[in-house]
Amino acid sequence: QVQLVESGGGLVQAGGSLRLSCAASGRTFSTYAMGWFRQAPGKERELVAAISGSGSTKYYTNSGKGRFTISRDNAKNTVTLQMNSLKPDDTAIYYCATADLMRSILDRGSSGMDYWGKGTLVTVSS
Numbered sequence: 001q002v003q004l005v006e007s008g009g010g011l012v013q014a015g016g017s018l019r020l021s022c023a024a025s026g027r028t029f030s031t032y033a034m035g036w037f038r039q040a041p042g043k044e045r046e047l048v049a050a051i052s053g054s055g056s057t058k059y060y061t062n063s064g065k066g067r068f069t070i071s072r073d074n075a076k077n078t079v080t081l082q083m084n085s086l087k088p089d090d091t092a093i094y095y096c097a098t099a100d101l102m103r104s105i106l107d108r109g110s111s112g113m114d115y116w117g118k119g120t121l122v123t124v125s126s
Contacts, residue, residue: 002026002115004096009120012086016124020081022096022117030054030074033102036081037110038063038092038122045095049081050105057102063090086124093119 008020020036030053039045049070050059058070064083072079079096097113099105104112 002032002098004098004115004117006094006096006117006120008080009094009122011123011125014087014124014126016086017082017084018086018122020083020094020096020120020122022079022081024077024079024096024098029072029077032098032100032114033105034070034072034079035097035099035105035113036068036070036079037095037097037113038090039095039119040089040092043092045110047105047109048094050102051079052102059102059106083122086122088124088126091122091124093121095119 035050
């Protein structure tokens, strides 16, 4: 069992930045890959970024490439998503989730994840 708690969401103007954090507990943190997903109203949940257990491999979808940075601190059991140059289209609930393998995230997206947090709301105003 893994428990995940996201934080850092809020209201920001277009062009601004937010830093999301996900705190994990319940299992050795470095043994699993992590992903950040988001779900906008009326849309499917989509992958934004992923990071391997060691932190050595990172992946970004077009949604966040060049603007978002994923990182993890295995000593503190946290994964963060630094989001810059935010746009109104980034408005969504952001979730962190775990997967045993990075490959599970890349091949299966949300269906490849094992545990999910409850999400944190990001609202970007124009």
